[in-house]
Amino acid sequence: xxxxxxxxxxxxxxTRARIVAAADRLVYERGFEHTSFxxxxxxxxxxxxxxxxxxxxxxxxxxxxxxxRLAGTRAMLAEWERQEPTPAGRVRRFARIVIANGxxxxxxxxxxxxxxxxxxxxxxxxxxQALALFECFRTWLREQFDAIGVGxxxxxxxxxxxxxxxxxxxxxxxxxxxxxxECEVASLESWLAGVVHESSVRP
Amino acid sequence: xxxxxxxxxxxxxxTRARIVAAADRLVYERGFEHTSFxxxxxxxxxxxxxxxxxxxxxxxxxxxxxxxRLAGTRAMLAEWERQEPTPAGRVRRFARIVIANGxxxxxxxxxxxxxxxxxxxxxxxxxxQALALFECFRTWLREQFDAIGVGxxxxxxxxxxxxxxxxxxxxxxxxxxxxxxECEVASLESWLAGVVHESSVRP
DNA sequence: GTCTATATCGGGATAGAC
DNA sequence: GTCTATCCCGATATAGAC
Numbered sequence: 001x002x003x004x005x006x007x008x009x010x011x012x013x014x015t016r017a018r019i020v021a022a023a024d025r026l027v028y029e030r031g032f033e034h035t036s037f038x039x040x041x042x043x044x045x046x047x048x049x050x051x052x053x054x055x056x057x058x059x060x061x062x063x064x065x066x067x068x069r070l071a072g073t074r075a076m077l078a079e080w081e082r083q084e085p086t087p088a089g090r091v092r093r094f095a096r097i098v099i100a101n102g103x104x105x106x107x108x109x110x111x112x113x114x115x116x117x118x119x120x121x122x123x124x125x126x127x128x129q130a131l132a133l134f135e136c137f138r139t140w141l142r143e144q145f146d147a148i149g150v151g152x153x154x155x156x157x158x159x160x161x162x163x164x165x166x167x168x169x170x171x172x173x174x175x176x177x178x179x180x181x182e183c184e185v186a187s188l189e190s191w192l193a194g195v196v197h198e199s200s201v202r203p
Numbered sequence: 204x205x206x207x208x209x210x211x212x213x214x215x216x217x218t219r220a221r222i223v224a225a226a227d228r229l230v231y232e233r234g235f236e237h238t239s240f241x242x243x244x245x246x247x248x249x250x251x252x253x254x255x256x257x258x259x260x261x262x263x264x265x266x267x268x269x270x271x272r273l274a275g276t277r278a279m280l281a282e283w284e285r286q287e288p289t290p291a292g293r294v295r296r297f298a299r300i301v302i303a304n305g306x307x308x309x310x311x312x313x314x315x316x317x318x319x320x321x322x323x324x325x326x327x328x329x330x331x332q333a334l335a336l337f338e339c340f341r342t343w344l345r346e347q348f349d350a351i352g353v354g355x356x357x358x359x360x361x362x363x364x365x366x367x368x369x370x371x372x373x374x375x376x377x378x379x380x381x382x383x384x385e386c387e388v389a390s391l392e393s394w395l396a397g398v399v400h401e402s403s404v405r406p
Numbered sequence: 407g408t409c410t411a412t413a414t415c416g417g418g419a420t421a422g423a424c
Numbered sequence: 425g426t427c428t429a430t431c432c433c434g435a436t437a438t439a440g441a442c
Contacts, residue, residue, distance in 0.1 A: 012407075031324040033236055036435060050408045052437070109320050116377045117312050117320060121234040134377055159374065159383050160390060167370025171362065174319045174337055180362050187363060215425075239417055253426045255419070 016054050018044050020064045027065055028104075028111045031118055059126065066129045069111070070136060077140045087147035088196050091161060094141065095188050098168045098181055106176045110169035112137075138162060149199040157195060164188045219257050219267075221247050227268045231307075231314045234321055235265060262329065269332045272314070273339060280343050290347035291399050294364060297344065298391050301371045301384055309379045313372035315340075341365060352402040360398060367391045 022043040026035045037058070041051045055061045084090045098105060108114065112133055119127045141158035150157055168184045171177070225246040229238045240261065244254045258264045287293045301308060311317065315336055322330045344361035353360055371387045374380070 015407085029324065031236075031321065033234075034325060037437090038435075047409055048436095049410065049438090053407060056437085058436075108324060113373050113377075114320050114324065117317050117373065118234065120376050121232065121311060121317065122237060131377060134374075156383075156386055160387065163367065163370035163374055163387050165370070166373040167366035167368070170316050170320065170369040170373065171337075171366055173323050174316075174334060180359075183359055184363065184366055218425085240419090241417075250427055251418095252420090252428065256425060259419085261418070 012054070015044070015046070016064075019046070019051070019054055019061070020068050023061050024065045024068055027062070027115065029108050032062060032115065032124075033118065033122065059124075062124075062126050063129065066115075066126060066133060069133055073133060073136050077136070087144035088192060090144050091141065091148075091192055092189060094137070095161065095165065095185055095192070098165055098172060099185060102172070102178065102181065105169050105172050107173070109173040110166060113166045113169055134162070145195075148196055149202070150195060160191075161188070215257070218247070218249070222249070222254070222257055222264070223267045223271050226264050227271055230265070230268055230318065232311050235318065235327075236321065236325065262327075265327075265329050266332065269318075269329060269336060272336055276336060276339050280339070290350035291395060293347050294344060294351075294395055295392060297340070298364060298368065298388055298395070301368055301375060302388060305375070305381065305384065308372050308375050310376070312376040313369060316369045316372055337365070348398075351399055352405070353398060354402075363394075364391070 019040060023035065023040045026039055026043060030039070037048055037051055040061070041048050055064070080090055080093050084093050098110075112130075116127070116130045116134065118124075119130050138155075138158050141161050142154045145154040145157040164184070168181055171184075172181050222243060226238065226243045229242055229246060233242070240251055240254055243264070244251050258267070283293050283296050287296050301313075315333070319330070319333045319337065321327075322333050341358075341361050344364050345357045348357035348360040367387065371384055374387075375384045
């Protein structure tokens with residue numbers, strides 16, 4: 001019931017959002033364990049003491065980061081559906097992330113794959129939530145392959161595309177080799193063209 | 204010039220080897236940063252103080268672990284060459300690691316891929332040495348594709364197999380799904396059969 | 407809501423006795 | 425070569441003033 005809230009330079013929600021955005025980036029660049037409270041606080045321009053007003057534990061930040069990534073992913077996929085009319089075009093759009101986000105991926109790998117791998121080694125309780133992020137892409141890809149008309153193979157096709165993207169990101173990160181990534185994307189696109197063709201010629 | 208050395212219950216070299224073996228396993232299971240001196244010392248049954256007699260810094264242990272993995276990898280590849288007479292058979296053997304080492308990979312991912320990804324995020328000085336481990340596989344695969352007779356595509360084929368293996372390992376680790384892994388291995392094997400066939404029908 | 411100060415803990419690394 | 429004891433630092437987390 002306090003009117004002064006609207007006059008504050010930053011509301012709690014705004015500060016929280018800035019913290020999550022900074023933590024998201026730092027967790028991506030340095031990994032979850034290697035990111036400290038001090039790092040995040042410094043990135044937002046906050047003292048460590050005040051930090052605990054917004055997040056009590058490190059795991060709480062991780063939960064918030066994963067939730068933010070989920071929301072961001074859903075928004076991105078919805079945007080792609082708007083921009084790409086055909087299901088094959090949407091799958092291609094996904095396959096090309098590894099090119100579009102090339103600079104980041106070369107330095108830090110895939111945000112999803114590297115987080116999942118780290119949480120697995122830590123046997124961290126938030127693993128299921130990171131997996132939900134994977135599921136978000138898998139389900140969306142499966143829907144596209146359903147629309148293409150691959151029948152029972154929709155999920156296998158979706159997983160195949162995910163395997164490609166994770167492998168390409170890992171090797172892009174290891175070697176920093178643009179040419180290889182483009183070669184692999186081309187290979188997946190020709191596979192996709194074959195899948196689309198096979199589906200369209202069926203009765 | 205001391206004769207007593209040969210009478211010691213453990214020589215320095217033996218103890219060192221046991222430390223490296225324990226560190227190798229722990230780095231794989233928990234990640235490099237999450238593995239402490241105390242963890243390794245406890246695994247070998249050594250006090251932390253004595254530990255520093257063998258390794259002065261954590262990075263020295265990492266170097267030793269990577270070197271041990273290099274030696275192990277070379278021995279494994281040589282063994283495969285002995286057991287598999289054809290180059291295609293050798294590539295298949297590589298592709299099936301993700302099945303043969305299924306239990307470990309589901310829990311901890313690919314030892315090579317996860318280490319490389321972690322060192323990239325840490326911007327660790329040992330990154331080039333981890334990359335040499337990747338190169339070891341890449342070169343060996345390229346030699347097999349050269350023998351198959353794919354001409355200028357040998358390196359691209361080698362990278363394609365590496366991309367597959369890294370992607371399959373990442374998703375095996377994320378989902379713990381055996382069926383998906385076998386499906387992906389089958390997909391790569393049919394790709395490989397196509398490559399072999401195309402090469403053999405050329406003049 | 408933001409700050410400073412502080413408690414507490416774990417890990418890397420060293421010194422020196424045996 | 426192995427041990428115990430210790431130093432030092434960074435990180436999580438808390439208390440309490442403003």
